[in-house]
Amino acid sequence: MIGKLTGTLLEKNPPEVLLDCHGVGYEVNVPMSTFYNLPAVGERVSLLTQFIVREDAQLLYGFATAPERQAFRELIKISGVGPRTALSILSGMGVADLAQAITLQEAGRLVKVPGIGKKTAERLLLELKGKLGADMGAMHGGATSDAQADILQALLALGYNDKEAAAALKALPADVGVSDGIKLALKALAK
DSSP, X not given: OOOEEEEEEEEEETTEEEEEEXXXXXXXXXXXXXXXXOOOTTSEEEEEEEEEEOSSOEEEEEESSXXXXXXXXXXXXXXXXXXXXXXXXXHHSOHHHHHHHHHTTOHHHHHTSTXXXXXXXXXXXXXXXXXXXXXXXXXXXXXXXHHHHHHHHHHHHTTOOHHHHHHHHHTSOTTOOHHHHXXXXXHHHHO
């Protein structure tokens, strides 16, 4: 319903901000990643939003970037993860970190977020696999992220653990192809 707000920032009280849009003040909850990048009070700001209607409330959530909003939307689809928990996850880790944790299936990184227990973390990893994985984590572009995801899967299939595979992936050039990337990663891991 409300997809974007542009206006003057009136108040900043984490995690809530008050945004004046032509005389109408909107209370918008934002993750800390967005909050830290907000301009000073009195400046103009644009936020992508997600409007949530519940039986007892109508809430507006704001995001600085489209990937943040998309991650939020995917998170709230999961049973047992409400908007507040999704906001907490995005405040505790960036979209790229979340995507990497999902791709590498690292529950330990999610458990570090306040309010996320071991079972919730495992459910998040299971339900978000393929939806929020490497494709959202790599901000370079679609082709690169697909190649990197394929290289990672190949290394995991060959028996390397998550940390070894991730380290080898980081050492690769950003624009490497799948077959060349696998060869380079295997050379790096053989040392």
